[in-house]
Amino acid sequence: MSIRLRLTLLYSSILALTLIIFSVTLYMTLERATLGFVQDTLAAEAERLLDRQVITSQFFSFNNREYRIDTITLPNTKFATPETFVQTITPQGRPLYQTYNLMREALELPLSERGRAVIQRGQSWSESIDIQGEQLLVYTRPVLVNDQVIGAVQLARSIEEQDRALDALRQVLIAGSSLATLLAFGVGWVLAGTALRPIDRITQTAHAIGAERDFSRRVNYQGPQDEIGRLATTFNEMLAALQAAYRQEAQALEAQRRFVADASHELRTPLTTIRGNIGLLRRQPPISEADRAAVLADMAEETERMSRLVNDLLMLARADAGRPLRREAVRIRPLIDDLCRNLRLLEPERRIVCDNALELAVLGDPDALKQVLLILVDNALKFTPVTGTIRIATAAREQSVAISVQDTGIGIAPEALPHIFERFYRADSARTGGGSGLGLAIAKTLIEHQGGTISVESAPGRGSTFTVVLPRAAVALPQEAQSAPVA
Numbered sequence: 001m002s003i004r005l006r007l008t009l010l011y012s013s014i015l016a017l018t019l020i021i022f023s024v025t026l027y028m029t030l031e032r033a034t035l036g037f038v039q040d041t042l043a044a045e046a047e048r049l050l051d052r053q054v055i056t057s058q059f060f061s062f063n064n065r066e067y068r069i070d071t072i073t074l075p076n077t078k079f080a081t082p083e084t085f086v087q088t089i090t091p092q093g094r095p096l097y098q099t100y101n102l103m104r105e106a107l108e109l110p111l112s113e114r115g116r117a118v119i120q121r122g123q124s125w126s127e128s129i130d131i132q133g134e135q136l137l138v139y140t141r142p143v144l145v146n147d148q149v150i151g152a153v154q155l156a157r158s159i160e161e162q163d164r165a166l167d168a169l170r171q172v173l174i175a176g177s178s179l180a181t182l183l184a185f186g187v188g189w190v191l192a193g194t195a196l197r198p199i200d201r202i203t204q205t206a207h208a209i210g211a212e213r214d215f216s217r218r219v220n221y222q223g224p225q226d227e228i229g230r231l232a233t234t235f236n237e238m239l240a241a242l243q244a245a246y247r248q249e250a251q252a253l254e255a256q257r258r259f260v261a262d263a264s265h266e267l268r269t270p271l272t273t274i275r276g277n278i279g280l281l282r283r284q285p286p287i288s289e290a291d292r293a294a295v296l297a298d299m300a301e302e303t304e305r306m307s308r309l310v311n312d313l314l315m316l317a318r319a320d321a322g323r324p325l326r327r328e329a330v331r332i333r334p335l336i337d338d339l340c341r342n343l344r345l346l347e348p349e350r351r352i353v354c355d356n357a358l359e360l361a362v363l364g365d366p367d368a369l370k371q372v373l374l375i376l377v378d379n380a381l382k383f384t385p386v387t388g389t390i391r392i393a394t395a396a397r398e399q400s401v402a403i404s405v406q407d408t409g410i411g412i413a414p415e416a417l418p419h420i421f422e423r424f425y426r427a428d429s430a431r432t433g434g435g436s437g438l439g440l441a442i443a444k445t446l447i448e449h450q451g452g453t454i455s456v457e458s459a460p461g462r463g464s465t466f467t468v469v470l471p472r473a474a475v476a477l478p479q480e481a482q483s484a485p486v487a
């Protein structure tokens with residue numbers, strides 16, 4: 001059974017019940033009031049009659065016992081209402097005297113067993129009785145002599161009129177209540193339908209979304225922010241969140257697809273070169289010794305490039321797979337001192353400036369951080385002429401530490417800047433000299449996995465500065481040394 005039907009039935013039944021209780025109470029009150037009025041009239045008439053009664057007692061003896069016969073004689077009076085029937089009865093209920101209207105119809109006013117018992121106790125009794133298809137209210141009042149019930153006077157009057165009025169009232173109440181209940185059911189049904197319509201719409205939207213996987217749909221609700229309004233809003237918010245998640249998922253899938261395509265393409269280039277060179281080596285008659293040496297050198301270089309690429313891809317895949325990186329306090333100074341020492345050994349002819357690194361610690365993975373700095377320094381070396389300068393500096397911020405690698409190289413064009421952290425992106429492939437375009441993508445992934453950020457500032461022809469910012473680790477370190485450039 002639907003909520004709509006249940007709600008409508010519930011409040012229709014409550015209304016019906018209320019109407020029934022009201023109608024029954026009203027009917028019973030009115031019935032008691034009208035019959036009470038007739039009964040009071042009869043009682044008053046009885047009193048008036050009995051005021052003027054004549055009781056004659058006759059005494060006689062039989063078989064040496066004294067007997068008394070009491071006769072109640074009512075005054076020969078005209079009644080205020082001629083439709084009143086009057087009769088007197090013995091305590092056993094046998095009629096003694098009747099008014100003409102009773103005699104004419106040859107009727108006797110009855111007295112039930114219960115009534116007789118009440119009368120014999122000296123109390124009045126009234127009951128409504130059906131005589132020849134007509135409802136009469138019979139009031140019986142005992143007549144007492146010396147506290148002894150010697151008989152009773154009965155007065156009766158038709159209550160047909162009252163009955164008819166009560167009948168009409170009953171019909172009006174039944175018809176009215178039924179009509180009101182039916183009306184309430186109809187109105188309730190419409191109201192419940194209106195109130196529940198947004199829920200229907202939510203169901204339809206949910207169904208349509210399930211069928212079409214279209215998370216851009218929304219429930220159209222313009223009503224007040226009540227329970228249903230809040231449900232519609234929450235549902236729409238959930239849809240917006242789902243849409244965002246779905247879009248993100250789609251973008252991730254697209255990026256993945258592009259990545260696989262780019263990776264295959266990158267791998268195919270050296271493979272094609274190697275395959276061509278193998279063909280050259282197999283050629284008959286064999287190529288000259290000098291060509292052979294050149295081909296082999298070319299093959300060695302391509303193999304080297306391929307293995308670098310495969311290494312980069314592996315590293316990126318691992319970073320992507322969310323390989324858990326360590327989150328520990330990494331001291332900056334020894335890390336940068338090590339890096340600078342190695343750089344000066346490997347590139348003695350380059351001008352490498354390492355500012356005296358601050359005695360600070362960051363929260364991160366030492367290996368990953370080293371890897372990132374190597375990528376940045378490698379790029380700086382690659383894109384800076386031998387006469388240029390490469391500077392590695394650290395700066396303390398309130399909650400974080402910034403490490404920057406600055407060069408005075410060729411710089412990056414403004415239109416290329418937003419893309420340089422993308423996979424396989426190379427700003428100027430003619431000058432990048434065999435780079436895979438993965439270095440900065442790897443650096444960005446590794447830094448973000450450590451809860452840090454990486455950014456770049458660059459001016460073409462003047463140089464670039466890459467800055468890595470990582471959360472500062474709260475550890476006690478030796479007094480922070482002031483940075484002083486050491487060449």
Ligand code: ADP
Pocket residue numbers: 375379380383407409410411412420425426427428432434435436437438439440441464
């Ligand atoms: P690659 O392996 O080609 O160096 P990266 O992802 O490390 O790939 O760099 C992407 C591109 O960004 C490079 O091809 C280069 O054009 C540009 N780039 C990166 N670092 C620098 C830099 N220090 N100076 C100028 N251009 C840079």
